[in-house]
Amino acid sequence: MKLEQNDRLFDEAKKYTPGGVHTSIRNVNPHLVFTKAEGAYVYDADDNRYLDYQAAFGPFILGHNHPYVNEKVKTALDRTDLYGFGTTDLEIELARKVCRHVPSADKVLFCNSGSEATYHAIRLARAVTSKKKIIKFQGCYHGWHDYVAVNMLSAWDKIGQKDPGSAGMLEEAIEHTLICTFNDLEDVAQQFQKYKGEIAALIIEPIPHNIGCILPEKGFLEGLRILCNENDSLLIFDEVITGFRHHIGGYQAIAGVTPDLTTLGKAMANGYPIAAIAGKDKYMSRFNTNPGGDVWFAGTYNGHAVGTAAAIATIEVMETLPVHDHIFRLGEKMRSGIRDIHERLGISSFVAGIGSVFTSYFMDFEAKNYTDLQHNDADFYVQYRLKLLEKGIFKVPMNLKRNHISFVHTDQDIEYTLAAIESVLIEMRK
Ligand SMILES: Cc1ncc(COP(=O)(O)O)c(C=O)c1O
Structure with missing residues (x-):
């Protein structure tokens, strides 16, 4: 993943803004500088393209720049x-x-x-x-x-x-x-x-x-x-x-x-x-x-x-338009697809979500509250998301973060993401 322009601009950002970002939670490695957003995709300063499930923490229900x-x-x-x-x-x-x-x-x-x-x-x-x-x-x-x-x-x-x-x-x-x-x-x-x-x-x-x-x-x-x-x-x-x-x-x-x-x-x-x-x-x-x-x-x-x-x-x-029908259907496709992958690979997890929202907790029971989530394997979770990012799937590499599907996501996007998830998990299992 080429990040030269991202790094250069982030150094510039830090000259004028404490930490270089305008919300504390945005200060995450790698430090991306975004330049374009379109539909299901966001682009950084090195022109890396990411399929976006972060959705800026949730607003994008229809897709970027609708x-x-x-x-x-x-x-x-x-x-x-x-x-x-x-x-x-x-x-x-x-x-x-x-x-x-x-x-x-x-x-x-x-x-x-x-x-x-x-x-x-x-x-x-x-x-x-x-x-x-x-x-x-x-x-x-x-x-x-x-x-x-x-x-x-x-x-x-x-x-x-x-x-x-x-x-x-x-x-x-x-x-x-x-x-x-x-x-x-x-x-x-x-x-x-x-x-x-x-x-x-x-x-x-x-x-x-x-x-x-x-x-x-x-x-x-x-x-x-x-x-x-x-x-x-x-x-x-x-x-x-x-x-x-x-x-x-x-x-x-x-x-x-x-x-x-x-x-x-x-x-x-x-x-x-x-x-x-x-x-x-x-x-x-x-x-x-x-x-x-x-x-x-x-x-x-x-x-x-x-x-x-x-x-x-x-x-x-x-x-x-059938916005909720579409995002709920794709949400279910994503969650059940991830569950199948975890089962095939023997990964201990709890795939959570509702409607358009999904996340995988790497723990072996269904969490009922925050305390339960200390059983989530945080290092695995962050590494997993980082590796997905390197494959062009944008999920913030921080512990306990959810993902969002929008109206602009397609069946092909979900299938592509599931394939990326499987290959990342196979690599990580090694
Ligand atoms: C449930 C909930 N309430 C309130 C807020 C605060 O909203 P804002 O960041 O727009 O101030 C957030 C932000 O993430 C949130 O998730």
Whole structure:
């Protein structure tokens, strides 16, 4: 793999930007400098071409530079942009679509990132309940702000303790964020009991994709709904990854569990920057976009034409074409193909996923939570992904990362990938 231009440009990047990248998790070996994206492929500065399953951590549900989405954005920009006042026709159209499709969305507000959305959701929950504490789950990621940047991809010896993800965080924020174990209702019930009357909200990725793909066990999300109801706490589904990717109405539409608040982002706009917080009218009307509302909501770029036009176009494609049928079918083909390969080669693994998402954990049982994942062979996992990268299959070579299939991937892409996986695993087994 030729990386000369990548290396040269990355050295240049480091002169101006700490570490040379603009998000910590992007600082991974090899340091690629991307120059082009098209359909299912991304290209680096040395013109290496990769079949992309990373999908920028999830937004690309239709594929890179999707012509219909791009055209809608360009057309929008030919006539409109941003006003800082009132509302726009694009915001109204998009809001109508989100409220029509997402079960919990009586009302919706737009912002620019998933982190903003989860911040707003938690502040709203605290205002509604006049309580301070929140529950999140070990391994789940909800963005970079102090309320939630704890116990994410914790070192194994940090499980069971408070594990702040950053220096400089407010002690009080860390203290008021309680950590539970995914798929363990008893644990959650105990926290509600221990901190009776103090828990404003429970925030959860209904499928914790930030650690690959751990599915909720039957009754788990339903149980959380009941516990939140019993304790007058708000249930927040963070559907920044699952929303639109697994169903146009979010995973809640599949699970049949309706949260009080939902956060959305990523696949909503096929790679363009926009996110949303949606929820029950009685809560959303507390935001001060509503006269008399007392929960601050603002943002210079909220509702920008670029994000709103892209989201409208992306949802239109989902409404009119069999996007989910296609990506679910290919997802199943990929997962069952990988399982067959592992079986043939005698590789101990648990191939996880749902719909368009897949990952292989190199361990010999089905993980139920983050703690279980310490049995994944991390070195093998990273080496495997690195070798796939060398074969032109783009999966970030980091431990516990998921892969995404998009509408633009084809049967041939899956077959090519399976062949590459088999040859890499044969080589690694040696
Ligand atoms: C589930 C979830 N919530 C929130 C966020 C934060 O979103 P953003 O990076 O857009 O701030 C992410 C980002 O990966 C996420 O996966």
